Amino acid sequence: MQHWTELRTALMLARHGTVSAAAEALGVHRATVNRHVDTLEGAFQTKLFQRHARGYTLTESGQEMLEVAARADEMFADLAGRNRGRSGRLSGKLVVTALTGTAPLIMPALRAFHDEHPEIELEFAATADLARLEHGEAHVAFRAGPKPETQDYVVKLFRTLRFGLYASRDYVRRRGRPDLGNLEGHSFVGTKDDASRMPFARWMRDTLGAGTMLIKVTDPLVLSTAVKDGIGIGFLSEHHAAPDPELIEILPPSDDWSAPIWVVTHVDLHRTEKVQRFLEKL
Missing domain, CATH: 3.40.190.10 (Periplasmic binding protein-like II)
Known part of the structure; x- marks a missing residue:
């Protein structure tokens, strides 16, 4: 894939916010990060980042780039994981986000998933903020209230509180x-x-x-x-x-004082091996 290396660099820069942090995550020099961003912006003929004193933020074009790059990165990781999974082991990272109050309902599934797939790096983000799944901020999100209607989200009822x-x-x-x-x-x-x-x-x-x-x-x-x-x-x-x-x-x-809890995934990541193995535990 043309410019995949540069896209992954831009993805790390978007996630970490600074050139130094992105370079550390990738194990490259800061000059390499700057060069890759310049290459992408030249290829796309548009600015992907706004530079400011505290780091880098995405432009509108950069947001569109991030959505594509994040999903591609996950799907490449899933492909590698499936190959490793043929020997009975999955690897990589799984990020789950939910409201603090729902944690006791989700922990049994996390425990069972971790016991079965200990090589997967698990992250549970307890927050009221809505993770942008299309940007790769989480693999699985639990959301309370009205059913999410965002395009490309796969939504199922988890339970009613x-x-x-x-x-x-x-x-x-x-x-x-x-x-x-x-x-x-x-x-x-x-x-x-x-x-x-x-x-x-x-x-x-x-x-x-x-x-x-x-x-x-x-x-x-x-x-x-x-x-x-x-x-x-x-x-x-x-x-x-x-x-x-x-x-x-x-x-x-x-029932008059109740709230539905929805389990939400992005359509591009919903069928990945690690997401499916986790959803099976719910």
């Missing part, structure tokens, strides 16, 4: 069990912002009056910790709350 309202036993001992008809004097943990995508935010807005106190928390892990530590009452997913004997159910999990 239901939420219930919980308080710790310590909170109930100190503050009393909440009476849903009169919540005055009770503390809640969570958010009722209009912009919140949490399925229980509307209930919080409609129910919590002036006599209740709200400790605003948006991170699911922090919310869970705050409820378990007795700071206030809050909504937790049933898979987090059910195993904890120190939590008291105030309102049971409901």
